[in-house]
Amino acid sequence: MSVSNTPKTIDAVLGLNLIKLGYARLTVAGGSQDEITHDAARIACPLVIVDEADRLTIKSLEHLRDMADRHGFGLILMGMPGLEKRLARYAQLYSRIGFVHEFKPLTETEMRLLLATHAGDFGISFDPAQLDAIEAQAAVIRITRGNFRLMERLFAQMRRIMTLNRVEEVTADIVQAARDCLVIGPGN
Secondary structure (H helix, E strand, O other): OOOOOOHHHHHHHHHHHHHHHHHHHHHHOOOOOOOOOHHHHHOOOOEEEEOOHHHOOHHHHHHHHHHHHHHOOEEEEOOOOOHHHHHOOOHHHHOOOOOOOOOOOOOHHHHHHHHHHHHHHHOOOOOOOOHHHHHHHHHHHHHHOOOHHHHHHHHHHHHHHHHHOOOOOOOHHHHHHHHHHOOOOOOO
C-alpha cells in the first residue's frame, strides 16, 4: 500500500487480497474454484498483520477493526512505541486490543548467538579464530545496539560491499563502511 491509506483504499486493496488469499487457501485445501463462494474466500484468511500501523489515521484503523469484525480475521498492529497510547483514546478500537508487546533490544549475548547462528543466512561469516572477524562482530553489536532490523540492513550492505570488492573475510572496516552507507543516526 502507499504511504497515505484512506479507509476506501484499505477496503479495496485489503479486501481484494483477502479474497485472493482465501481462494488460494480453499483451493489448496481441496475445494474447486467453481464451488468456492466469494464470501467463503473473503473469510478464509485467519490473520492480518499491519506493519507501521502508527502511520494510519484513526479512521483507517477503525476501518481495519470493522473489517476484522465483519470477516473474522485476527488483527496484529505493529508500530512505533506509543501506538497503544494513541489507540487508548478511542474506546471502541482500544477495547479490541488483547495485549501489547514492546520488543526490547537484544542483549549482547543474544546478538552473539544470532550472529553465530544466522549471519550465514546473509552470506556473512564470522570466523571465531580470526581477530578481524571478532572485531567485526563487536562492531556489528555496537552499531546495531540490539536492533534486529538494523542488523539485517547492515548485513545486506556488508554483503554488497564484500561482493563489489571481491572480499570474503569480514573486517571492522567493512562493517564501518556498511554503516556509513546507511542512514542509522549518529555513529558509536
